[in-house]
Amino acid sequence: MDEVVDKPETAKAKRIKRPPAKARGIFERDGVWWICWGCPLGHIHREKIGPKGLALTEYQKRKVAVKTAGFCLTQARRERPTLFSVASDRYLAWARKERPRSVTFREKALKHLKGRFGGKTLDAITKADVEAYLTSRRDAGAAPGTVNRERSVLSHLFSKAMTWGLVKTNPVTGSERQAEANENPRPLTPNEEARLFAVLPSHYKPFCTLALHTGLRLGELRHQAWRDIDLPGGTLTVTRPKSGKAETIPLNATARAVLASLERTSPVVFPTLPKKLTDLFIRYAMKAKLTDVTFHCLRDTYISRLAPHVSTPTLMALARHRDYRTTRRYVQVDGKYLRDAVECLNPGAGSTPTSTEILTVSQVLESMTVADKVE
Secondary structure (H helix, E strand, O other), rough: OOOOOOOOOOOOHHHOOOOOOOOOOOOEEEEEEEEEEEEOOOOOOEEEEEEEHHHHHHHHHHHHHHHHHOHHHHHHHHHOOOOOHHHHHHHHHHHHHOOOOHHOOOOOOOHHHHHHHHEEEHHOOOHHHHHHHHHHHHOOOOHHHHHHHHHHHHHHHHHHHOOOOOOOOOOOOOOOOOHHHHHOOOOHHHHHHHHHHHHHHHHHHHHHHHHHHOOOOOOHHHHOHHHEEOOOOOEEEEEOOOOOOEEEEEOOOEEEEHHOOOOOOEEOOOOOOOOOHHHHHHHHHHHOOOOOOOOOOHHHHHHHHHHHOOOHHHHHHHHHOOOOHHOOOOOOOOHHHHHHHHHHHHHOOOOOOOHHHHHHHHHHHOOOOOOOOOO
């Protein structure tokens, strides 16, 4: 029987195997290979590639581009045209953070806008494209107000894109707004108010009465908190105003009585309002045989009833308008107002003009867009 003799290990066999050297400029993270490189501007760029072999190839391409053309990835991305769909997603992300209350409104507008412009780059959209879109929406039966709101969202999106450096011009600038039939106020007459309240359920009457005597918008009333109401002082600070700025209005006796009669079962004044109150209100108005009446008409009524009794600056403050042109729609100037105003200038008209006459002159001058100071 042969004897088995162990052979001595050779020097090659004794040599320790070392791990292969790492490739320069690439690294692995969670099973995916990245490349890392620097540009002449001093930026360190990291790009997610995929397989190791492809990462090695892309790294070499970047190094050649840096040496031959001074390539910078950040600069290239800024100069690359941005798709409208990509910009709209970024715009919605911004709105969810900065304008959370109007996200739904912007989403509805962008749904139609992305259908038309989603596949185009921002710099490829022209003024002619915008006007063609507005015309097509109108021809498709969209209301003028809807078309105007979509136009506003489109314009604001381009304004933000310009701020972000994605585009240089806003193609919406210069396009015309559609004429809206509902731009004129639609206040209720005393008879119409009585007919409306005759059909309203009792649990909606305090809500609508407060709207008539404060001019608060539906969204403002829905979010109004008790902590912002001072009944002894007779004031109300709007919890969530449309303008986003602090706004305080006085409460008349009717408004104070309505608030005093309500139970404080929640931090907000009206905690149980239905989500679709706008549609519900229109149904009650139709039941009362009122045409073209929406919840906003209660605010129109509040402002219109104040207009004959206060100066235009006071009306603007009580209505919480930011633009005088909005207030001017509620100031009615007829022949009698004009005659009364000029009679105040007659030397023989009597002594000092009464407070009513002074008020009339103020209304006439302001409604005719006369300068603020009359020497």
